Amino acid sequence: MNESSFLSDKRPQSVTQTTSRGHSTLEINDDRYDRLKLIGWWNQDRLQASRVLVVGAGALGNEVVKNLVLVGVGNLSIVDFDRIEMSNLSRAVFFRDEHCGRPKAIVVAEMARQLNPDCRVVGWPVDVTADIGLGLVREMDVVIGCVDNREARLWINRMCWKVGVPWIDGGIQEISGVAKTYCPPAGACYECTMTENDFRLMHLRYSCPLLKREDLQQGKVPTAPTIASFVGALQAQEALKLIHGREVGSGIGLIFNGDANHFYRTTFPRREDCLAHETYDDVISTPLTSSSLVRDVFEWTEQRLGLVADSLELDRDFLIEFRCENCHQSAAVEQCTNKISHRAAQCPVCLNVRVPQTTNRIERGDRLADYRLSQLGVPTRDIVKIKHSGGVSFIELGGDRNPACSEGPREALAGDSTDGC
Ligand SMILES: [Zn+2]
Ligand SMILES: [Zn+2]
Known part of the structure; x- marks a missing residue:
């Protein structure tokens, strides 16, 4: 490292203060990051x-x-x-x-x-x-x-x-x-x-x-x-x-x-057969939000991209119902699986553990296409995956980015939060 040119570029800012007696001065550096900036590559x-x-x-x-x-x-x-x-x-x-x-x-x-x-x-x-x-x-x-x-x-x-x-x-x-x-x-x-x-x-x-x-x-x-x-x-x-x-x-x-x-x-060695290497290339920002209906996303795809939407793929499994194999009864649940506890699977009649019926794919004619994305467990500002006639598109819910508000998850604005807007 060239010491002299380096120092001349990064000379710390100083202020001179006069003491109460008025005859001696001391230098106080007022740059909080002064010592860090002395690191050659620091920016x-x-x-x-x-x-x-x-x-x-x-x-x-x-x-x-x-x-x-x-x-x-x-x-x-x-x-x-x-x-x-x-x-x-x-x-x-x-x-x-x-x-x-x-x-x-x-x-x-x-x-x-x-x-x-x-x-x-x-x-x-x-x-x-x-x-x-x-x-x-x-x-x-x-x-x-x-x-x-x-x-x-x-x-x-x-x-x-x-x-x-x-x-x-x-x-x-x-x-x-x-x-x-x-x-x-x-x-x-x-x-x-x-x-x-x-x-x-x-x-x-x-x-x-x-x-x-x-x-x-x-x-x-x-x-x-x-x-x-x-x-x-x-x-x-x-x-x-x-x-x-x-x-x-x-x-x-x-x-x-x-x-x-x-x-x-x-x-660590990379496994070429690893299932976690999916990448979302070419994310498209849209005015859609997590309050939009699945149907709205299909329509947007059709109108703006000119492609016939086939299905929306969910990252999180959606629980449709519990079925008790013992009582042969089904009970509708309709919630994202990550919001359901294991205890909820127990049949209230026979206490048997019921079988969950889940889905992670909403098709065009599906009745769940009338649901809001948030009802299906899609969080604020998420990117949803749409399969269509031209392949697949990744659609960002850009409308959730309200500039008047902090750009984070909606849930954080409730309860004990002193942050957000
Ligand atoms: Zn991997
Ligand atoms: Zn039962």
Whole structure:
């Protein structure tokens, strides 16, 4: 590095202050990011313009947000439907006693804004698998996964792959942890890295298609705040490199064994037969919203694209009815499966577990074509997939982007939210 030219370009701004006695001066640097800008490749404007989605506001999420806000990442969205408990206070830097019972995402956002008022930080107390539209994800420079379960990781992975946004997954246990970077469409994805045993456990779980998020809470993972700092810092730092366009690789794991103090980098092999590599090319932005009827989407396709729509494919299974094999009775449900708990499958008459009848494809003549997309579980600002005479199109619900309102999931505007509009 050429020291002199470098310094002349980046001379810190200073102000001179006179003390009350009026005879001595001291220099106070008023540039918050002065030391960061001394890093050769650092671009503060680029960071200020960047958008990052952090999924999970627990121990890892706190650390990631803390670091991103310290360095002045301009736009942060934080998603977590969980509420703060006493046990979180030993591992999360932003949480205080008085926060217990409040949504994690909201509190982290509030505290992060205090830490650096330059940053626009929005908290969404919603479920990433049910309530976050692909249109929101598509706008991100990077998504950071700070979750503690496989289902959320699988979902984040598929979303990021569809819209081509890099994501950095963090995982911690006791005093060891890993940060994995995926940059679609290159390299391995999260599903490529899953072992046979992971798939076995996943299929066991998916054998019941009712996936209400609360039912999927796995056993509590033992973790120390020290490893959360370590892995959260790695995730944040890789994100900063990504935002700056620096090389991070794809399908890369940074693995730390805290017992042996063994740190290494590994490249995961890509599986060409992996089912998670679907990409949504050429997304078309439309004025349609999640309140539009399926029929409206078909009509739009016909009028604007000149193509005869055949069907709309849902990303989330829609439960039509429960059928009891014992009583030979059916009961209509009509809700997205991720909103139905496993307990709801029990027959109220004979207590037998009923068989769910689901669909993920709405055809032209289907009576569900008269339903609103939101009734079928399509979240705000999602991208829907339409099959038509010319193949397939990806249609973004651009009308959900109300400029007078925060551009996030609608559910976040209710309840304890102090964010949004
Ligand atoms: Zn894959
Ligand atoms: Zn029954």
